[in-house]
Amino acid sequence: MTNKIPTRIYLSEDEMPKFWYNLRADMKDKPDPILHPKTLKPVTSEDLAGVFCKSVIEQELDESTREIPIPADILDFYRAYRPSPLIRAYYLERALDTPAHIYYKFEGTNTSGSHKLNSAGPQGYYAKAEGFTSLTTETGAGQWGTAMAMACGFYDLKLTVYMVKVSAEQKPYRKALMEAYGANVIPSPSDITESGRKILSDDPLSTGSLGCAISEAIETAVKTDKCRYVLGSVLNHVMLHQTVIGLEAKTALDKYGIKPDIIIGCAGGGSNLGGLIAPFMREKLNGSSKTRFIAVEPASCPSFTRGRYAYDFGDTAKTTPLIRMNTLGSGYIPSANHAGGLRYHGMNSTLSKLYQDGYMEARAETQIGVFDAAIKFMKVEGILPAPESSHAIKAAIDEALECKKTGEKKVILFGLSGTGFFDMTAYTAYNEKTMSDYTPSDTDLKRGFDSIPDIPQNVCR
Amino acid sequence: MTNKIPTRIYLSEDEMPKFWYNLRADMKDKPDPILHPKTLKPVTSEDLAGVFCKSVIEQELDESTREIPIPADILDFYRAYRPSPLIRAYYLERALDTPAHIYYKFEGTNTSGSHKLNSAGPQGYYAKAEGFTSLTTETGAGQWGTAMAMACGFYDLKLTVYMVKVSAEQKPYRKALMEAYGANVIPSPSDITESGRKILSDDPLSTGSLGCAISEAIETAVKTDKCRYVLGSVLNHVMLHQTVIGLEAKTALDKYGIKPDIIIGCAGGGSNLGGLIAPFMREKLNGSSKTRFIAVEPASCPSFTRGRYAYDFGDTAKTTPLIRMNTLGSGYIPSANHAGGLRYHGMNSTLSKLYQDGYMEARAETQIGVFDAAIKFMKVEGILPAPESSHAIKAAIDEALECKKTGEKKVILFGLSGTGFFDMTAYTAYNEKTMSDYTPSDTDLKRGFDSIPDIPQNVCR
Numbered sequence: 001m002t003n004k005i006p007t008r009i010y011l012s013e014d015e016m017p018k019f020w021y022n023l024r025a026d027m028k029d030k031p032d033p034i035l036h037p038k039t040l041k042p043v044t045s046e047d048l049a050g051v052f053c054k055s056v057i058e059q060e061l062d063e064s065t066r067e068i069p070i071p072a073d074i075l076d077f078y079r080a081y082r083p084s085p086l087i088r089a090y091y092l093e094r095a096l097d098t099p100a101h102i103y104y105k106f107e108g109t110n111t112s113g114s115h116k117l118n119s120a121g122p123q124g125y126y127a128k129a130e131g132f133t134s135l136t137t138e139t140g141a142g143q144w145g146t147a148m149a150m151a152c153g154f155y156d157l158k159l160t161v162y163m164v165k166v167s168a169e170q171k172p173y174r175k176a177l178m179e180a181y182g183a184n185v186i187p188s189p190s191d192i193t194e195s196g197r198k199i200l201s202d203d204p205l206s207t208g209s210l211g212c213a214i215s216e217a218i219e220t221a222v223k224t225d226k227c228r229y230v231l232g233s234v235l236n237h238v239m240l241h242q243t244v245i246g247l248e249a250k251t252a253l254d255k256y257g258i259k260p261d262i263i264i265g266c267a268g269g270g271s272n273l274g275g276l277i278a279p280f281m282r283e284k285l286n287g288s289s290k291t292r293f294i295a296v297e298p299a300s301c302p303s304f305t306r307g308r309y310a311y312d313f314g315d316t317a318k319t320t321p322l323i324r325m326n327t328l329g330s331g332y333i334p335s336a337n338h339a340g341g342l343r344y345h346g347m348n349s350t351l352s353k354l355y356q357d358g359y360m361e362a363r364a365e366t367q368i369g370v371f372d373a374a375i376k377f378m379k380v381e382g383i384l385p386a387p388e389s390s391h392a393i394k395a396a397i398d399e400a401l402e403c404k405k406t407g408e409k410k411v412i413l414f415g416l417s418g419t420g421f422f423d424m425t426a427y428t429a430y431n432e433k434t435m436s437d438y439t440p441s442d443t444d445l446k447r448g449f450d451s452i453p454d455i456p457q458n459v460c461r
Numbered sequence: 462m463t464n465k466i467p468t469r470i471y472l473s474e475d476e477m478p479k480f481w482y483n484l485r486a487d488m489k490d491k492p493d494p495i496l497h498p499k500t501l502k503p504v505t506s507e508d509l510a511g512v513f514c515k516s517v518i519e520q521e522l523d524e525s526t527r528e529i530p531i532p533a534d535i536l537d538f539y540r541a542y543r544p545s546p547l548i549r550a551y552y553l554e555r556a557l558d559t560p561a562h563i564y565y566k567f568e569g570t571n572t573s574g575s576h577k578l579n580s581a582g583p584q585g586y587y588a589k590a591e592g593f594t595s596l597t598t599e600t601g602a603g604q605w606g607t608a609m610a611m612a613c614g615f616y617d618l619k620l621t622v623y624m625v626k627v628s629a630e631q632k633p634y635r636k637a638l639m640e641a642y643g644a645n646v647i648p649s650p651s652d653i654t655e656s657g658r659k660i661l662s663d664d665p666l667s668t669g670s671l672g673c674a675i676s677e678a679i680e681t682a683v684k685t686d687k688c689r690y691v692l693g694s695v696l697n698h699v700m701l702h703q704t705v706i707g708l709e710a711k712t713a714l715d716k717y718g719i720k721p722d723i724i725i726g727c728a729g730g731g732s733n734l735g736g737l738i739a740p741f742m743r744e745k746l747n748g749s750s751k752t753r754f755i756a757v758e759p760a761s762c763p764s765f766t767r768g769r770y771a772y773d774f775g776d777t778a779k780t781t782p783l784i785r786m787n788t789l790g791s792g793y794i795p796s797a798n799h800a801g802g803l804r805y806h807g808m809n810s811t812l813s814k815l816y817q818d819g820y821m822e823a824r825a826e827t828q829i830g831v832f833d834a835a836i837k838f839m840k841v842e843g844i845l846p847a848p849e850s851s852h853a854i855k856a857a858i859d860e861a862l863e864c865k866k867t868g869e870k871k872v873i874l875f876g877l878s879g880t881g882f883f884d885m886t887a888y889t890a891y892n893e894k895t896m897s898d899y900t901p902s903d904t905d906l907k908r909g910f911d912s913i914p915d916i917p918q919n920v921c922r
Contacts, residue, residue, distance in 0.1 A: 153840040173885035379614040421882040424634035
């Protein structure tokens with residue numbers, strides 16, 4: 001075939017975004033403020049200053065600056081692996097025999113294997129610039145931990161990574177990769193923090209969760225000199241950094257005059273999805289587009305589709321500020337679903353608000369169906385997708401097959417947030433048919449909901 | 462920094478090569494012909510027809526057609542993952558504080574993780590086009606096997622891969638990846654072929670070698686209906702397909718008026734190195750450039766630097782035609798060096814000839830020094846390199862440091878042939894300091910040399 005639109009659209013360095021886009025600036029109804037867990041008053045930058053770097057706190061609390069310039073040093077970091085390709089899925093379209101045009105923005109060409117590096121670089125840079133010498137964080141699938149290990153290798157910072165125990169066991173090579181970049185990796189729950197010890201005393205066989213690993217990482221950061229904590233998802237400053245994905249994608253599509261009808265992304269904490277859709281959502285908010293946005297989450301951790309919209313803690317130990325978001329409750333411990341990056345009880349507050357206000361749809365998918373889609377995709381498009389990203393593939397294929405039925409030539413854009421090189425245990429389980437689906441019962445969910453704090457705001461809205 | 466030359470140079474689809482470049486057409490002194498092992502006469506296409514596809518035999522024996530058009534279907538396959546980026550190593554230059562300008566052509570952005578896909582695609586296509594339903598091959602590091610698994614997934618062909626046993630053990634996830642694409646992977650030596658059984662009866666603990674796996678794969682291809690054998694290196698048709706690397710690199714450099722002073726590649730069977738240097742070597746052969754070409758091989762398998770230039774078999778069972786090449790003898794079993802892709806006793810005949818005639822240099826590097834270079838590289842450039850490719854990094858760093866001494870602003874281009882995602886066992890051994898260097902003694906080499914056939918051609922030249 002001779003393609004008018006190239007299979008892979010790369011931007012030039014000049015075309016790369018020079019600023020991050022702050023979606024909240026364009027929302028008439030903004031997400032509710034983060035609350036201090038003791039006073040139940042909106043947090044101030046002082047409240048957060050013992051945990052996070054100053055620059056990211058500013059970004060977190062800034063609801064009004066639309067365009068936040070990317071510092072030159074971070075542009076320099078981005079140029080080491082960006083722009084990422086926007087790919088026309090000609091081969092998948094042919095295999096599905098669909099009239100739909102499918103595009104995906106592929107964030108897996110860097111060594112960390114995912115979009116996570118887009119926020120790890122800035123967060124490493126700010127820590128260095130503010131004079132800190134070490135950082136702590138948590139990692140689920142291992143992609144955020146690897147990304148932070150790379151950033152800390154680049155900026156010469158010490159890094160301690162609390163890795164969700166089930167992921168550490170499923171992905172020993174992820175751990176080795178972080179260590180190759182110089183990070184100290186500790187399976188969580190561990191016995192070296194108070195929060196870890198508490199969880200282990202309640203459940204000595206706990207396989208861990210992101211919420212639990214976050215508690216351990218924050219505790220260590222607060223107790224260590226010249227150390228801060230970094231988070232790879234959920235918060236708005238992370239989503240802000242991830243808008244490079246959507247800004248690049250939009251520039252690439254605009255060059256060819258393409259307007260997406262549907263944009264799809266997998267959703268764990270929401271930063272990949274939010275980063276992809278942000279500049280397109282702007283047009284929906286101002287009424288100039290009718291694009292549909294679809295968040296895809298695992299049926300085993302369904303914070304959009306079965307969660308509550310409430311103020312909740314970000315971690316299991318209930319030490320973080322309160323965020324109003326879609327949540328399953330910080331006490332919800334998801335099953336050992338292989339899509340480790342989607343095993344989080346909460347969701348970014350901006351996306352939660354947009355979902356509540358009807359700007360976004362969501363659907364939950366079970367594991368085997370997601371892997372069916374992944375295998376179909378990889379055989380024709382060549383790329384081995386991460387299990388997380390495969391949730392978006394599943395929905396994109398379903399939408400394209402719907403177009404086949406109706407004959408509609410819709411333009412579908414989805415985020416292929418990462419690769420599955422360190423997920424071969426999961427692929428082996430799929431190949432050998434030992435993989436199982438799991439959907440929590442209402443009783444399973446109740447245990448989580450019971451952990452949501454009973455505060456006035458949760459009652460009155 | 463604001464760069465006049467972008468960090469990553471991508472060609473547009475229109476700029477991608479439409480033909481492969483046959484270097485032999487421009488050599489006044491051509492490599493010696495492949496000989497039939499019984500008659501010692503040059504092989505004919507009929508001799509090879511039971512083993513290989515017809516189209517690749519034509520390419521193998523064609524010494525005179527300079528430009529061989531790439532079929533439209535293969536251009537289509539290439540567009541699924543090419544062009545690959547040519548990267549200016551700004552970060553490495555800064556870390557080394559060298560006046561040299563370093564570029565690398567990065568072939569690891571596809572899922573197979575290396576340049577191997579450039580020949581796997583064509584070989585899958587030709588098999589399909591000629592009506593075959595299955596293929597056999599061997600794999601060392603696993604990259605060629607993965608590439609063929611992807612190509613066979615794409616073209617819907619059955620594939621059996623004999624994987625060198627030591628690699629299969631070091632890289633269980635490589636095996637899983639090939640299986641995810643639908644391939645049948647068998648550790649070699651196996652007990653299901655005559656050649657495998659013979660090797661196991663001589664040495665039941667054999668960890669295998671490429672030569673041995675080749676014997677098994679050829680035996681299976683010849684004994685199976687509608688089946689052919691495919692090889693991922695050494696032969697000239699493979700190197701021909703790999704010239705897309707050098708052609709793309711040259712187009713990208715030409716756009717910015719850059720002429721490399723030194724071109725470096727790792728050398729196992731030679732196809733990655735040959736593919737990278739081919740269009741540049743053309744200019745050296747016609748006298749219009751003085752570029753230096755450096756092949757880098759592991760000290761544990763030094764076919765250029767310590768091998769003999771002689772007619773030899775390509776496999777351990779001595780079933781293949783005879784190729785005049787740099788060889789350690791088909792009986793040479795290399796140590797379990799982690800750079801599995803460089804564990805082959807022989808070398809492409811064209812490169813061997815160019816080396817003999819003084820157009821190319823070679824050096825051997827020990828394992829730990831190679832990993833030192835890999836770690837230095839990955840911390841600043843971000844990319845996790847394959848141990849094989851890290852041999853080229855080692856030489857590039859050494860040349861750049863030499864420039865630092867002399868103050869010369871040389872342009873260095875090297876081939877970063879692949880990623881190390883499936884080499885974490887090796888990286889872990891390096892991190893934990895359990896990795897060892899191995900350089901064969903003269904006695905070790907003698908065992909290999911004794912296996913080189915004693916035929917008139919080897920004596921008279």
